[in-house]
Amino acid sequence: MRERWGALTSDVRLPGRYQLVQSLKAAAAAALAWALTGWWLAAPMALMAPWAAVALVQGTVYRSLRSAVELIAMMAAGTLLAAGAAAVTGNTMTAMLIALPLTVLLGNWLPVGEQGLYAPTTALFVLAYGTYSLSAVGHRLLETVVGAVVGIAVNAIVLPPVHSLHVRTLACALPRDCSRLLRELSEGLVEEYDEERAERWHRAAGELPGALSDLRAARGWATESFRFNPGHRMRRSTPSPSERWDVVWAQVVNRLLALTLTLWETASEQRGLPRPPGPSLDDLSAVMAAASEVCAADATIMEQGPDDDCLEHRADQLAEARRALAEAKRHLRGPGPDARASLGSLVAGCQALLDDLTPGEDGSALLAGGARTGRI
Template sequence: MVAPAMVWELRTVGGSVRRSLTRSGPERYTAVQSLKAAGAALLAWALTGWWWHAPLALLAPWTALFLMQSTVYRSLVAGLQQFVVVVLGTLLAALAGVLTDSTMGALAVALPLTVLLGNYARFGGQGLYAPTAALFVIAGGSYGPVALGHRLLETAVGAVVGITVNALVLPPEHARRVRQLRTQLAMESGRLLDDAAGHFAHGEPGDGPGDWRDRAQWLGDILTELREAQRWSQESNRLNPGRHMRRSAGPDDSPGLPDTAWYDLTDHLSALTRTLTDLDARPDDLPAEALRPLPTLLHGAALVFHRDAAAKTGSGDGGAGPDGPYDEDALATAWRARDELLAALPHTGRATSTGAALSVDTERLLSALARALAPEARAV
């Protein structure tokens, strides 16, 4: 009789697996790849152990299991690396066994050589299989051509099965992470500017949030993560038979602000938040007339970022896309507010440095947005 606690545990595990398979995200990707690895190992065993009755059938599922890599291209490269490493480790172990005619002696000769071989950088993470293959051969005690041929053939069968399953059954792709990070960049940039605008419109002097600089620096961290995700996305499309069936945007054809624009935009946002933080600490550096248009300027720029996030998620309204009037009107409003701010800035006295920094930082940000919204920029 099954204990109630065990039934509850099985239901919990089953529910977790079901949620992982039905929801998008890292959990679903991990669940799918794990099940594919298990399926590839079972298929490799069915071919070599159940149907062929190979003497070392274990090597086929063992190889297939560890070739379920994060991209099809990586599976193919890892498979070739592993097969070369296994061949070299097998031959070295057989040679050591023939020369020493002793298990201990063969291990003493083969293991140092295969471990050194496995640490060769070109073999990557597959180098570990050189000493492992040597251990299999020496522990088996058979160094004849037939036994060695079986080991290599069964390893090759496992590699073919693992690569084939990864390529043909829900081949992995990483474009979703790229889209998520692009959207996150735009949303967080808009929220940062909106918070600053709200503070200068309604906040009391000196009580502004102290995390503006940290949030601007975080945008740079997201951009770095985006670069890495793009590299994975590009690799996942190499030798991937599923890429032609997807409708998702690639690294260079998503709507909205182009990825190349974010290198400048994050730098300008970081500089602007430093200036705004200093201004929040010393509000008397600028007259009230100069501070009055600042919230409108910041909010206008924030609207451009919010619209970009909506375009990337497909949640925009009414067809006013990144090249529609919504962004252009928001940017034009921000430019007019900047002109009002510039006209109200004093040109002499102690406010000159603060006003100059604010003028330069806002101009650079708005100019970068204007270049990014231009049709030729979006075509990059």
Template structure:
């Protein structure tokens, strides 16, 4: 039954995702590396400032270093600049309030409101907390003399330099995997959706099946947005990062593949939306006859093979272009026979079949472009 095949498809996708999480520990490995780097940066900062120099404000160095091992070198630099500014402003606010009031409680009441407001400024992001916490430390330990302020800023600067240096020079993060994983997921899910649609049409389909196809197509749109986010993340990871020169890596797939899969997802959403309108008691379009369903089954099955070939091409050094080409020929042949059925239909059925023919034609044109040519003029 259709619902059983749908459950099997959903379970297969879930099982594949869990299997990848267990066997491909890429993101977890990256997180572990960054965590160890942050801990190492903090230990190094303490060893230099606290153990060797015996600085009076040695806590500032590891406190600053540990949070500046960010997910990209660019973010480390940006966070470092923000953090130093906020530590300086928090220190000055606390010192100014203490000199005006001469009382710790009164100084806190005077310094913390502007410090918290400053910390909540959106441009400072997560680093905003350093303004009020620095003011609290300064007032709690009465360390607001000129010498103490100079030590605090100097040790924060040392910690920032150590944190940024460790992130940039020790296995600097270069986020390439996210783009490939998102592209692979889009290709896999597109092929699976097409295959499920083809299988369901062999025995007819109901409105529940059509709505499930439509929801699957809409999820592809969400995956396209995830791919765009991953692409921006990858570009950011290259900024100010020596990692793409110091470490061997494979360049991310070209941007044309993003446009290609975005087009496929959009065409599938339109096609499945039309199929929803042809199913159920309150359908808006006539149900396609069995002969049309047979042709759609052949067309969608061949389209699924094209998506599977495109997925294999992501990692294959020499993709099998012949298999993809043969699948495209079969898809176009089925589409030609589908259009040939239009004169045999009554007006209402011809409207529905014509709509499906138009939607599948747009899908095949999108597939014909290929992942490396989409978006080019």
């Protein structure tokens, strides 16, 4: 029980600033919508307004506006279908059997996403109210519109969400994770790495494409968060990488996947690919150690901005990696054909990796002028 409880609590994280702010905004919007409908419309049980207000404090202002149209349509459909079925049948249970299948089908059929759930749930609430007159239906629809307006207004006026900071955080994490893996590879090549360790390297490299997917998703959120957002110009500016940054690090990730796969195969007893000779592994270790420093420098430059000392250190480490790679190439003539195959694969992968990290038209996006100003 103690182990299970520890595993559960280790996965639980405290809410971040964004979650806390959005939760408080949703609660405030619900309270304001309830107060308005209770005071202005004199509704004794104004449930629709706070319900709609909470639902429309979305992750972006644009998403609040788009969801408002879908939500109002679904809640109106649920209200009208439930009231119509109750008026025709005169029985709540019979009206429920008629309205619920129609509203569920409507929510699943139309391209309204998560808002489709509001059609059948609204029908249930209308039937639970027990009033189906024309004025009661109009009252419910008016409450929905008031709640939608309040939810959108609160989300757009009170700290409107902008997601550029998440993009920059993920972009900085990519070179840092690549640097960490390259450092582990460098240390492992000097030692006598085994199949289990090489497999662990390949699994770590296999997690990097997921980070790239998260970065692309974050860019979509960041772009969307600037649409119809009245407050984004009031946020302070910060360097943010261009999409070329994603392309460069996608190439680096692919190189690491290929390198770790080759190392795994050379360590496996089930494969016929022999391990490269020790001196060549020492040179490849030096290549990866220097490449790790280059990746770490990119992360530092992205976090803190270009710095002459950091740029000089990066250039020195890239040159050191090139020198070590040239030494590794000299071993290609020595071993047998099978060992040359494994060594050649590793050398080719390292050379492609260094080409990707080289500043210029096809190199590092940051040093090639890819950084641009964003907002957080």
